Amino acid sequence: METFVVHQGVAAPLLRANIDTDAIIPSREMKFVSKTGLAGGLFAGWRYLDAATRSPDPAFVLNQAEFAGATILLAGANFGCGSSREHAVWALREYGIRAIVAPSFGAIFQTNCIRNGILPVILAEADVALLAQQAGPQPLTVDLQRQVVVAPDGQVFRFEIAAAAREMLLEGLDPVALTLRLDAQITAYQARDREQRPWIYLAKSAPPVPSVPPPGAE
Amino acid sequence: MVAELDAESSLLHIDRVFLHERTGSIALQTLEQDGRRVRHPELAFCTMDHIVDTLPGRGDQTLMPGGTAFIQTTRETAQRAGIRLFDVRDPLQGIVHVISPEQGIVLPGTTVVCPDSHTCTQGALGALAWGIGSSEAEHVLATQTLRVAKPRSMRVSLEGALGAGVGAKDLMLWLIARESASGAKGHAVEFAGAAVRALPVEARLTLCNLAVEFSAFTGMVAPDDVVFQYLAGRRFAPAAAQWDQALAHWRTLHSGPQARFDRELNLDVSQVEPMVTWGTSPEHAVGIGAAVPDPALCADAVSRRGMERALQYMDLQPGQRLQDLPIGAAFIGSCTNSRLSDLRAAAQLLRGRKVAAGVRAICVPGSMQVKRDAEAEGLDRIFVDAGFEWRESGCSMCFYAGGESFGLRQRVISTTNRNFESRQGPQTRSHLASPITVAASALAGRIADPRPLLGD
Numbered sequence: 001m002e003t004f005v006v007h008q009g010v011a012a013p014l015l016r017a018n019i020d021t022d023a024i025i026p027s028r029e030m031k032f033v034s035k036t037g038l039a040g041g042l043f044a045g046w047r048y049l050d051a052a053t054r055s056p057d058p059a060f061v062l063n064q065a066e067f068a069g070a071t072i073l074l075a076g077a078n079f080g081c082g083s084s085r086e087h088a089v090w091a092l093r094e095y096g097i098r099a100i101v102a103p104s105f106g107a108i109f110q111t112n113c114i115r116n117g118i119l120p121v122i123l124a125e126a127d128v129a130l131l132a133q134q135a136g137p138q139p140l141t142v143d144l145q146r147q148v149v150v151a152p153d154g155q156v157f158r159f160e161i162a163a164a165a166r167e168m169l170l171e172g173l174d175p176v177a178l179t180l181r182l183d184a185q186i187t188a189y190q191a192r193d194r195e196q197r198p199w200i201y202l203a204k205s206a207p208p209v210p211s212v213p214p215p216g217a218e
Numbered sequence: 219m220v221a222e223l224d225a226e227s228s229l230l231h232i233d234r235v236f237l238h239e240r241t242g243s244i245a246l247q248t249l250e251q252d253g254r255r256v257r258h259p260e261l262a263f264c265t266m267d268h269i270v271d272t273l274p275g276r277g278d279q280t281l282m283p284g285g286t287a288f289i290q291t292t293r294e295t296a297q298r299a300g301i302r303l304f305d306v307r308d309p310l311q312g313i314v315h316v317i318s319p320e321q322g323i324v325l326p327g328t329t330v331v332c333p334d335s336h337t338c339t340q341g342a343l344g345a346l347a348w349g350i351g352s353s354e355a356e357h358v359l360a361t362q363t364l365r366v367a368k369p370r371s372m373r374v375s376l377e378g379a380l381g382a383g384v385g386a387k388d389l390m391l392w393l394i395a396r397e398s399a400s401g402a403k404g405h406a407v408e409f410a411g412a413a414v415r416a417l418p419v420e421a422r423l424t425l426c427n428l429a430v431e432f433s434a435f436t437g438m439v440a441p442d443d444v445v446f447q448y449l450a451g452r453r454f455a456p457a458a459a460q461w462d463q464a465l466a467h468w469r470t471l472h473s474g475p476q477a478r479f480d481r482e483l484n485l486d487v488s489q490v491e492p493m494v495t496w497g498t499s500p501e502h503a504v505g506i507g508a509a510v511p512d513p514a515l516c517a518d519a520v521s522r523r524g525m526e527r528a529l530q531y532m533d534l535q536p537g538q539r540l541q542d543l544p545i546g547a548a549f550i551g552s553c554t555n556s557r558l559s560d561l562r563a564a565a566q567l568l569r570g571r572k573v574a575a576g577v578r579a580i581c582v583p584g585s586m587q588v589k590r591d592a593e594a595e596g597l598d599r600i601f602v603d604a605g606f607e608w609r610e611s612g613c614s615m616c617f618y619a620g621g622e623s624f625g626l627r628q629r630v631i632s633t634t635n636r637n638f639e640s641r642q643g644p645q646t647r648s649h650l651a652s653p654i655t656v657a658a659s660a661l662a663g664r665i666a667d668p669r670p671l672l673g674d
Contacts, residue, residue, distance in 0.1 A: 015520065016520070016524060017521065018499050018501075022617070022636070022640070022641050023639060026618075026640060027617050028283070028619050030240075031283055031284035031620075033287055033288055034244070035248070078400040078403070082636060085241060089351075104403055107404070107433070108335055111350070111351060111354060112354075115354070162227070162367055163224055164223060164224055175357055176360050176361065179360075179363055180361060182220070186231070186363055198460060199455075199456035199461075201260075204259075
């Protein structure tokens with residue numbers, strides 16, 4: 001998994017509340033069973049005057065010259081709310097985003113970020129606004145080791161993050177591999193639980209289901 | 219709980235995992251590519267609901283660009299993994315959060331996850347059910363567990379009797395408008411109180427469905443006899459001696475009188491009216507008789523800008539009445555409001571009446587079982603005679619994925635859960651409401667109060 005320790009980059013301000021995952025990657029831009037090929041569809045509804053021809057909307061922040069190479073987003077509260085689609089995070093990461101600073105995040109989106117090497121930083125709305133005032137070609141530093149964001153003018157903002165999420169990102173850990181090491185504990189739990197809640201453990205082959213093709217089926 | 223991981227998080231056993239072709243396909247495909255096996259295929263279920271067409275005679279071909287690959291990859295990987303698949307032509311196919319309760323897959327006290335944000339719907343049966351990403355779905359499939367940070371707890375007690383024409387959908391739009399779309403951020407919400415206990419299971423599913431639009435980790439209702447009676451005899455629910463054993467266990471699953479919650483909300487809901495949204499967030503909702511609010515009166519700058527932007531997108535003015543706003547389309551369906559009771563309520567208003575000229579009206583039952591049950595009661599005739607399209611089950615036009623939509627900038631009244639920009643189509647203007655409000659509006663050709671049509 002991708003690590004995140006410290007990152008310096010241009011931060012683009014997108015200070016709207018409740019930016020949902022439909023806005024981050026519209027459903028119509030998810031064309032393949034794939035975690036890649038999504039960056040072009042990032043913010044497609046806002047980024048392009050016409051999504052079909054990909055003609056950029058000059059008013060959208062990521063299309064402005066000073067934010068063209070942005071790797072950090074400054075966003076409003078509840079960023080990434082809505083649909084669970086991890087494609088939103090894959091699109092952001094493929095585009096080049098490494099960290100998002102916002103007052104709060106959609107819960108599923110926040111976990112998806114950590115699973116994909118993007119750091120979700122929670123700062124107070126006033127602090128995000130202060131950072132947005134300084135947004136421009138001068139880079140911002142996001143340091144997970146020290147749990148601080150350093151503004152271009154040197155002002156330091158400390159942030160909190162769950163210990164497990166911090167460790168996952170710093171070490172680039174694969175949670176599936178970590179949990180597979182606990183296999184014996186999982187098996188022991190299931191043996192105990194099967195005594196108490198046998199109805200949870202369905203038969204290996206599910207009951208047969210009549211599969212009557214509707215009229216006109218091939 | 220399998221193990222404590224640290225002070226904040228635990229390794230939880232996952233009793234049921236559900237997948238669908240939109241986000242489950244990539245999880246199953248990645249798992250295969252990583253050479254990992256599905257630990258308990260018998261505890262996993264998969265359906266085709268998001269991409270599959272809802273037109274008669276449907277197959278793997280869809281109107282959605284690239285959709286066929288999602289359907290076929292899901293089928294192939296699910297079959298190789300030995301997962302029970304509710305395939306395109308399966309008589310039990312339907313929307314995940316409709317068929318899981320309907321088939322007795324979700325049970326009280328179970329942990330249920332699905333890479334779908336509306337998984338919280340299933341908390342209505344007293345389960346801990348929540349939406350996850352595709353990577354987390356891989357974790358569950360490989361280990362039958364998930365690493366979870368314990369959410370804070372919140373009890374929302376809704377007291378009082380609901381007015382005529384007011385249902386679970388109105389309650390939640392009212393609650394979210396009152397407390398904001400991030401009002402339950404970080405909390406698992408228990409819905410309690412007399413108004414909730416009086417709701418049948420299908421209405422509780424609607425209630426919990428919208429918990430995610432309230433930013434809750436999940437929503438749930440303590441299981442009671444209403445739930446137990448609902449589950450008895452369902453296909454995957456326990457039977458015979460195991461039923462009795464399960465029932466004894468389920469009766470212990472409720473918050474005791476000493477239960478402490480991190481947050482408590484006690485609200486009287488007897489004055490709630492039929493609700494409709496005017497903006498692009500579920501929090502942008504008002505009573506059906508109210509006017510569009512004025513952003514200038516909003517103290518918070520970010521909210522104010524959001525409201526201004528929403529009004530521009532929706533082509534509305536502050537002070538404008540929502541009632542009588544002309545609509546071009548009406549949609550009844552989705553994991554929020556597509557169950558038999560929803561269709562019955564709408565049909566009661568539609569019986570013997572006609573959809574207004576120029577309105578495209580569509581009803582999409584939530585499952586093939588709901589569709590058959592509705593047809594057995596003759597509801598399909600009522601919908602069709604009124605001028606509604608009557609479809610096969612699926613998520614359908616709850617969201618636009620490049621296939622079907624109502625058209626550019628169309629104004630739609632919809633029983634779905636999200637009025638986000640371009641969610642239902644290119645720059646579509648979605649107004650969320652209950653099934654009876656949508657039915658009444660379809661008849662009027664304008665956003666309409668359903669109450670004058672009730673009881674005749």
